[in-house]
Every structure is written in structure tokens, then in C-alpha cells.
Amino acid sequence: xxxxxxxxxxxxxxxxxxxxxxxxxxxxxxxxxxxxxxxxxxxxxxxxxxxxxxxxxxxxxxxxxxxxxxxxxxxxxxxxxxxxxxxxxxxxxxxxxxxxxxxxxxxxxxxxxxxxxxxxxxxxxxxxxxxxxxxxxxxxxxxxxxxxxxxxxxxxxxxxxxxxxxxxxxxxxxxxxxxxxxxxx
Amino acid sequence: xxxxxxxxxxxxxxxxxxxxxxxxxxxxxxxxxxxxxxxxxxxxxxxxxxxxxxxxxxxxxxxxxxxxxxxxxxxxxxxxxxxxxxxxxxxxxxxxxxxxxxxxxxxxxxxxxxxxxxxxxxxxxxxxxxxxxxxxxxxxxxxxxxxxxxxxxxxxxxxxxxxxxxxxxxxxxxxxxxxxxxxxxxxxxxxxxxxxxxxxxxxxxxxxxxxxxxxxxxxxxxxxxxxxxxxxxxxxxxxxxxxxxxxxxxxxxxxxxxxxxxxxxxxxxxxxxxxxxxxxxxxxxxxxxxxxxxxxxxxxxxxxxxxxxxxxxxxxxxxxxxxxxxxxxxxxxxxxxxxxxxxxxxxxxxxxxxxxxxxxxxxxxxxxxxxxxxxxxxxxxxxxxxxxxxxxxxxxxxxxxxxxxxxxxxxxxxxxxxxxxxxxxxxxxxxxxx
Numbered sequence: 001x002x003x004x005x006x007x008x009x010x011x012x013x014x015x016x017x018x019x020x021x022x023x024x025x026x027x028x029x030x031x032x033x034x035x036x037x038x039x040x041x042x043x044x045x046x047x048x049x050x051x052x053x054x055x056x057x058x059x060x061x062x063x064x065x066x067x068x069x070x071x072x073x074x075x076x077x078x079x080x081x082x083x084x085x086x087x088x089x090x091x092x093x094x095x096x097x098x099x100x101x102x103x104x105x106x107x108x109x110x111x112x113x114x115x116x117x118x119x120x121x122x123x124x125x126x127x128x129x130x131x132x133x134x135x136x137x138x139x140x141x142x143x144x145x146x147x148x149x150x151x152x153x154x155x156x157x158x159x160x161x162x163x164x165x166x167x168x169x170x171x172x173x174x175x176x177x178x179x180x181x182x183x184x185x
Numbered sequence: 186x187x188x189x190x191x192x193x194x195x196x197x198x199x200x201x202x203x204x205x206x207x208x209x210x211x212x213x214x215x216x217x218x219x220x221x222x223x224x225x226x227x228x229x230x231x232x233x234x235x236x237x238x239x240x241x242x243x244x245x246x247x248x249x250x251x252x253x254x255x256x257x258x259x260x261x262x263x264x265x266x267x268x269x270x271x272x273x274x275x276x277x278x279x280x281x282x283x284x285x286x287x288x289x290x291x292x293x294x295x296x297x298x299x300x301x302x303x304x305x306x307x308x309x310x311x312x313x314x315x316x317x318x319x320x321x322x323x324x325x326x327x328x329x330x331x332x333x334x335x336x337x338x339x340x341x342x343x344x345x346x347x348x349x350x351x352x353x354x355x356x357x358x359x360x361x362x363x364x365x366x367x368x369x370x371x372x373x374x375x376x377x378x379x380x381x382x383x384x385x386x387x388x389x390x391x392x393x394x395x396x397x398x399x400x401x402x403x404x405x406x407x408x409x410x411x412x413x414x415x416x417x418x419x420x421x422x423x424x425x426x427x428x429x430x431x432x433x434x435x436x437x438x439x440x441x442x443x444x445x446x447x448x449x450x451x452x453x454x455x456x457x458x459x460x461x462x463x464x465x466x467x468x469x470x471x472x473x474x475x476x477x478x479x480x481x482x483x484x485x486x487x488x489x490x491x492x493x494x495x496x497x498x499x500x501x502x503x504x505x506x507x508x509x510x511x512x513x514x515x516x517x518x519x520x521x522x523x524x525x526x527x528x529x530x531x532x533x534x535x536x537x538x539x540x541x542x543x544x545x546x547x548x549x550x551x552x553x554x555x556x557x558x559x560x561x562x563x564x565x566x567x568x569x570x571x572x573x574x575x576x577x578x579x580x581x582x583x584x585x586x587x588x589x590x591x592x593x594x595x596x597x598x599x600x601x602x603x604x605x606x607x608x609x610x611x612x613x614x615x616x617x618x619x
Contacts (some may be wrong), residue, residue: 101556
């Protein structure tokens with residue numbers, strides 16, 4: 001996490017604004033408000049927001065949505081696996097909340113170049129909070145080097161947090177009722 | 186499809202060499218297991234205190250330096266020195282780098298000065314005890330509290346013979362899936378509702394080929410089942426076996442495509458000639474099975490109050506989760522305001538609609554990677570059974586141990602179903618079908 005040049009910092013928050021807009025879209029659809037955009041050469045090439053309630057598939061996080069849309073787009077363009085890996089290695093993800101362990105691993109598997117996130121995720125975070133999957137090193141794979149990526153948090157974090165607050169004040173309509181008590185361990 | 190009726194006879198035909206008595210179900214706990222006398226410890230600063238100050242100090246310390254990750258450790262130790270009761274209190278954890286007092290928070294240093302405490306360094310056990318034996322050993326260092334494991338999960342401390350048999354049968358089934366496709370081994374997953382002994386769905390890795398035209402995955406999973414039977418029968422006794430490391434005995438078979446073992450390797454796959462299928466580096470077996478089970482859920486339990494149009498839209502997404510999110514309709518806002526009434530739709534729907542995979546078990550050939558293991562937390566799976574460990578990237582004990590990450594909002598129980606030596610050589614009709 002080095003210091004950010006002022007021009008870059010400007011475009012970083014501009015891209016994060018777009019991610020926040022995606023999160024707002026999710027909020028309107030009664031989803032947990034997380035959104036993201038994927039940027040290649042300073043251009044947004046994909047976006048995504050949470051669809052876990054709609055799909056009843058709790059893995060449909062914003063990051064997975066955006067990755068899937070890129071995979072489809074690029075395969076329709078006839079790119080091969082190795083072409084696709086090259087493209088991912090030039091992509092930067094802007095996401096409103098620190099990727100969870102699942103998404104942090106997925107981002108490493110596809111070989112993303114860099115991640116900027118808004119607020120930290122102190123329950124599930126996979127980019128430093130609980131695990132540090134962005135620092136994956138080759139010791140975990142003897143066949144192909146595990147791919148790490150640069151990760152910077154705290155971009156427009158308070159906006160991301162206030163969206164969560166709005167959501168939880170309303171109550172998650174799809175959570176089981178009554179809420180199960182958290183397992184004490 | 187229940188195993189009892191449908192599957193067992195097929196399993197018999199497929200592979201008569203799998204023998205129950207040579208399998209073993211091993212619980213993989215949330216923390217590595219250590220002998221009671223060798224439990225990991227952490228260093229803390231503590232100080233002897235005047236017993237009259239105990240309440241005041243403990244209250245202040247809980248504010249200034251709460252022991253967040255050491256909740257099992259008691260703040261105060263009572264000991265007997267020269268016939269007198271002596272109280273000591275934990276001030277805080279020591280700095281990672283050493284035991285320099287300067288690393289303490291200023292408030293703590295002030296407290297030390299104010300009450301003239303004399304800090305010393307001591308050891309406390311890092312993890313809560315899971316057995317009485319562990320707890321007794323822990324108390325020799327510094328007192329801890331002991332709560333017997335709170336997993337409210339049947340079978341965590343042992344499986345009845347009948348339960349074990351069910352587990353072995355499903356594990357057999359998932360191993361068939363793992364090797365049924367071709368000479369290439371893949372990871373496979375079967376999601377089961379143990380309360381009715383029913384397969385909810387199954388899936389295999391779909392990294393290198395993903396048929397987007399699958400309309401009905403239940404038909405598909407049955408199809409795979411049939412395919413595996415044909416394959417097994419055709420191969421007869423030479424059907425592919427696994428050795429103890431989870432590697433195939435048959436050297437022609439390759440492990441290189443098993444998603445969770447080599448999750449970074451997809452980009453090295455040779456280009457595919459076929460254009461009829463997509464490939465997807467993240468479609469690991471567990472992810473595929475979760476998707477199938479959620480699409481089954483949407484199909485069997487359409488939400489009341491959602492329009493037909495919306496249900497149709499959901500169904501059309503089943504075949505391709507890579508739809509473009511931007512095109513999606515906004516939810517009707519009149520529903521938004523009625524969230525308080527939401528329980529009504531659950532009361533009305535019959536039979537009771539499942540919440541994600543709550544109460545379900547998943548069987549996997551290989552220990553899942555971090556992505557899949559976390560996906561199974563998100564989807565609220567109750568128990569995970571796998572046959573082979575994943576030393577490169579496994580997240581249930583090999584590299585990470587998600588079942589022991591306390592901050593997660595859901596915890597499953599994890600078991601390895603281990604194959605023993607004789608398994609690969611035994612040839613018998615016994616065991617699987619009785």
C-alpha cells in the first residue's frame with residue numbers, strides 16, 4: 001500500500017464511485033449492497049453487484065458476477081484460455097467492500113492484477129482481515145505459481161458502510177426468521 | 186432418488202471392490218489437534234495485584250485491553266503463595282516482536298504507574314480447550330474456561346453403523362462421478378438432504394467444458410449417473426481405482442484437471458476445438474453443485490408474491506449465470522415496503538422452503554480449496570465429507586482451516602472419509618450392499 005499519486009487517486013475514487021453506484025443498484029433490488037467494476041486500460045469493461053437473494057445462491061457476489069460477465073464476453077470474442085489469462089492480468093477491480101475469502105481466492109485464480117476496496121470486511125475478508133489470499137505465494141502450488149495481487153483498502157469506505165447501514169436498518173428480507181442465534185464457540 | 190432404493194444396486198455393479206469396513210470417518214476439527222501437554226500458547230503481560238483492587242482493575246482492563254481472541258482465558262488467576270491467596274491479572278498480549286513494555290497502549294502504561302503494578306510475562310493457551318483433558322492441562326499455565334463443543338450436529342462424536350453406511354455409500358457415489366467423465370479425473374460434489382436421505386443435486390468440475398444449454402440439471406445428474414454405470418460396466422474389474430493419496434492407480438488418468446488441487450492452472454489448458462461449450466476457471470465442482478441446488482430451490486419453491494414474469498426470468502437465468510446484470514429488472518418497489526410481511530410467504534409456502542443449503546451435507550472427492558470452502562460457508566452447508574486431502578490448496582485443514590475461523594457467521598463440521606490400504610486390492614461382494 002504505497003502512496004498514491006494525486007491523479008491516480010482521483011481516478012481511483014472515480015472508479016470507486018461507479019462501484020458504489022452498482023452497490024446502490026443492489027440495494028434497490030433488496031440485495032446486500034456491494035458493487036464493483038473491473039477496469040482495463042482506465043476503461044470500465046465489466047460491472048457487477050450482489051445477486052444472492054434473487055438467485056438464492058449465496059455465492060453470487062458482485063465480484064463473481066463481474067468475472068462471469070467478462071468470461072462470457074471474452075469467449076464470445078473467441079479468446080483462448082491463455083489470451084484470457086493475459087487480459088485478466090491487466091485488470092483492476094474496484095469493489096465497495098473487501099472481497100470475502102471466496103472472492104479473494106477467485107480473484108487470485110483468475111490472476112487479477114490489482115484490487116481497490118472500500119470498507120474492510122472483518123467477518124469474512126480474504127484480503128487481510130481474516131485470511132490474506134492476495135498474498136498467495138507459490139508454496140501453495142507446485143505446478144503453477146499461485147498468483148497474488150496488490151490490494152489497497154479504504155477507498156470511499158464511509159460511503160460503502162452507510163449503504164450497509166441502510167440495508168440492515170431495513171432488515172434483510174430473505175434472511176431466515178426468526179434469526180438463528182449465532183453459534184457460541 | 187433415495188440411495189437405499191436406487192443407488193445401491195448400481196454401486197454394486199460399478200465397483201465391487203469398495204469395502205465399507207476399510208473406510209473410516211475422521212473428524213477434522215476447527216483447530217489442529219495437539220496432545221494436551223503440547224497445546225500452543227501465547228505470551229501475555231500479567232501482574233500481581235492487591236485483591237481489593239481486583240474489580241476495579243478488571244473493569245478498566247476489559248475496557249482498555251479486551252482479550253478479544255482469548256475469550257476462553259480467565260482474566261484473573263488465583264494462586265496460593267505461602268498460605269496466602271494471591272491474585273494476578275492479565276494486562277494484555279505481548280508485542281509480536283518481543284516483550285518490551287513500551288509496546289503497550291498508553292492507557293495501560295498509565296494504569297501500571299497509577300496502581301504500581303509490576304508486569305511479568307507468562308504463557309496462556311491460545312485455543313479454547315475442546316476436551317476435559319486439554320482444559321486440565323491449560324489450567325496449569327493459567328486458568329481457562331471450558332465449554333464442551335457446542336456444535337449442535339449429530340454424529341460429530343461418532344457415527345452409528347447405519348449412519349456410517351450411508352456416508353460410505355454417498356462417498357462411493359461421488360468417487361464414481363469424479364472418475365466417470367473420461368480418463369481425466371475431476372473433483373465431484375453431491376449435496377444431500379440427510380433428513381430424508383435424498384440427493385439434492387450433484388456436480389463435477391466444469392472448468393474446461395461447460396455446457397450452457399443445460400436446461401434441467403436434474404436430468405443431467407441422472408444422466409451422469411447412467412454414464413458412470415456404463416463406464417464402470419464396460420471397464421469391468423479394471424475400473425479406475427484410487428490409491429491412498431487420492432491419485433489414480435491407473436497412470437493414464439491425470440489429476441492435473443482437478444479444480445481444487447490446481448486452481449491456478451486453467452490458463453495452461455490446451456485450446457479447445459469445440460465452440461459449443463464455454464469453459465470457466467471458477468466452475469469447481471462445489472460451485473457447480475451449489476448453483477444447481479439454488480436453481481432447484483427456485484424451481485421447486487417459487488416465491489409467492491413474485492410475478493410469473495419474474496419467475497420466468499429467474500428460470501431463464503438458470504442456464505447461464507453469466508447473464509448481463511445491467512439488463513436486470515428492478516424489483517417492484519411495492520414489495521420493498523412489505524418486508525415485514527415477508528414471513529407470511531414462508532408460512533403459506535408448503536412444503537417448507539429450504540434456506541440455502543441449511544441442514545444439507547456435501548460430499549466431495551477432494552478437500553475443497555479456499556474459494557469452494559468459503560462458498561460452502563455462504564451456502565450454509567451443515568457437514569462436509571471429503572475423501573482425499575488437498576495439500577496444495579485445501580482450505581479445510583491442509584493449507585487453511587476455515588471451519589476454525591471464529592469470525593465466520595456459519596460453521597460446518599468437516600470429515601475426511603479415509604480409504605485404507607486393503608481398499609485398493611480387496612475384491613469382494615460384501616460391504617456395500619447388504
